[in-house]
Amino acid sequence: MKVNKRSVSKISEVDFGDLGFGRYYTDHMIVKKYKDKAWQETEIIPYGDFPVSPANITLHYGQSIFEGMKAFRGVDGIVRLFRPEKNIHRLNYSAERIAIPLMPDEKKTLEELMELVKMDQEFTPGHMGSSLYIRPFIFAMDPALGVKIADTYRYMVIMTPVDAYYGKNLKTLSIYATKNYTRAALGGTGHVKASANYAQSLYAAKEAQEKGYQQILWLDYKEHKYIDEVGTMNMMFVIDDTLITPSLKQGTILPGITRESVLHLARDLGWKVEERRISLQEIIDASESCKLQDCFGTGTAATIAPVGRIGYDDGKDIIINKEEVGPYAQKIYDELLGIQYGKLKDKYGWTVEIPKQS
Numbered sequence: 001m002k003v004n005k006r007s008v009s010k011i012s013e014v015d016f017g018d019l020g021f022g023r024y025y026t027d028h029m030i031v032k033k034y035k036d037k038a039w040q041e042t043e044i045i046p047y048g049d050f051p052v053s054p055a056n057i058t059l060h061y062g063q064s065i066f067e068g069m070k071a072f073r074g075v076d077g078i079v080r081l082f083r084p085e086k087n088i089h090r091l092n093y094s095a096e097r098i099a100i101p102l103m104p105d106e107k108k109t110l111e112e113l114m115e116l117v118k119m120d121q122e123f124t125p126g127h128m129g130s131s132l133y134i135r136p137f138i139f140a141m142d143p144a145l146g147v148k149i150a151d152t153y154r155y156m157v158i159m160t161p162v163d164a165y166y167g168k169n170l171k172t173l174s175i176y177a178t179k180n181y182t183r184a185a186l187g188g189t190g191h192v193k194a195s196a197n198y199a200q201s202l203y204a205a206k207e208a209q210e211k212g213y214q215q216i217l218w219l220d221y222k223e224h225k226y227i228d229e230v231g232t233m234n235m236m237f238v239i240d241d242t243l244i245t246p247s248l249k250q251g252t253i254l255p256g257i258t259r260e261s262v263l264h265l266a267r268d269l270g271w272k273v274e275e276r277r278i279s280l281q282e283i284i285d286a287s288e289s290c291k292l293q294d295c296f297g298t299g300t301a302a303t304i305a306p307v308g309r310i311g312y313d314d315g316k317d318i319i320i321n322k323e324e325v326g327p328y329a330q331k332i333y334d335e336l337l338g339i340q341y342g343k344l345k346d347k348y349g350w351t352v353e354i355p356k357q358s
C-alpha cells in the first residue's frame with residue numbers, strides 16, 4: 001500500500017459540537033483501481049475531488065455498491081470498529097450480484113481500512129451516539145455509453161465524523177407503510193447494498209414525508225401485506241414478549257449486521273425470538289389487543305431507532321408506547337452501544353481496537 005499524507009490536517013475546521021451526518025470528511029481516503037483484469041495496489045491519499053468522464057458508466061447505469069460501518073470512541077478513549085470483517089465480506093457479496101470484480105483478499109482489505117482509521121482516528125468524536133462513519137464503495141469507471149459490465153472500477157473508502165443519524169437524543173420515528181411502491185422483488189437486488197436500491201426509493205420517501213412521516217416501511221412486493229424493512233434499517237417488533245423480525249429467506253431484505261447482532265443479544269437476554277414473515281395486519285391486531293410492546297429499526301447508521309408511529313391506508317396510525325422510547329428498544333440500545341463504546345464487556349469479541357498513532 002502506498003501512503004501519501006496531507007501536510008496539514010483539516011481537523012481544526014471540524015465543529016465537533018454540531019457534526020450532522022456527512023458534513024465533514026477526514027484528511028485521507030483509500031483509492032484502489034481495477035484495470036487490466038486486476039485490482040491494483042491500494043493507495044491512501046489526501047481526501048479530495050477527482051475527475052470523472054461525462055460518459056462514466058456509473059453515472060448512466062448505476063453499476064455501484066457500498067458499505068457503511070462505524071468507529072466508536074470508547075469511554076476509555078480507545079477507538080473501536082464493530083464487526084468490520086462482516087462489512088468487508090458483504091461488500092464482496094454485493095459486488096458479485098452487481099457483476100463487480102471481487103476484492104481479492106478480505107483480510108488485507110480490512111487491514112488497509114484499519115490503517116486509514118488509525119491515521120485519521122483523531123476525527124472520531126467522543127460523545128455518546130456520535131462516531132466516525134466509514135463508507136467503502138466500488139463503482140464502474142469506464143467512459144462508455146454501451147450497457148455492459150465495465151472493465152475498470154474504483155474502490156474507495158471515505159470517512160466522516162457524525163452525530164447520531166436521528167439526532168442526539170434517542171427519540172421515536174414515524175414510518176409509513178406504502179402499498180403503492182415496492183423496494184425489492186424476488187430475484188432482484190434487495191439483499192445487497194446496491195446504490196440503485198436507494199435511487200428508486202426516494203420518490204416514495206418524499207410522498208411519505210409529505211404525509212408527515214420520516215421514512216417508508218416497505219411491504220412485500222407481491223401482496224403488499226408482509227413487512228420487509230425500512231430501506232436503511234431492518235425492523236423488529238415485540239408482540240406478547242416475543243421479538244419478531246422478517247426472515248432473510250425471501251431474499252428481498254438486506255442481511256443487516258446490526259440485525260444479526262441484536263438477535264444475538266436478544267437471545268442471550270433470554271427473550272423469545274422469531275425470524276419469520278410478519279404481516280402489517282398482525283401488527284395492527286397486536287396493537288388493538290394491547291400486545292404490541294415495542295417496535296424499532298436496526299442499522300449501522302441509525303443504530304437502534306425506536307418507532308413510535310406506523311401509518312397505513314392514508315390516515316390510519318398505529319401508535320406504539322405513546323410515541324415514547326419503548327423498554328425493549330431502550331434495553332437493546334443500552335446493550336449494543338454499551339459494547340460499541342467500551343462500557344460493557346465485549347464477551348462476543350465483536351469490537352476491534354484501533355492502535356493509537358505512534
Ligand SMILES: *Cc1c(COP(=O)(O)O)cnc(C)c1O
Nearest residue numbers: 231232233254256257258299300
Ligand atoms: C445497510 C442497510 C441496512 C442495515 O444494515 P447494517 O449492516 O445493520 O448496517 C438495512 N437495510 C438496508 C437496505 C441497508 O442498505
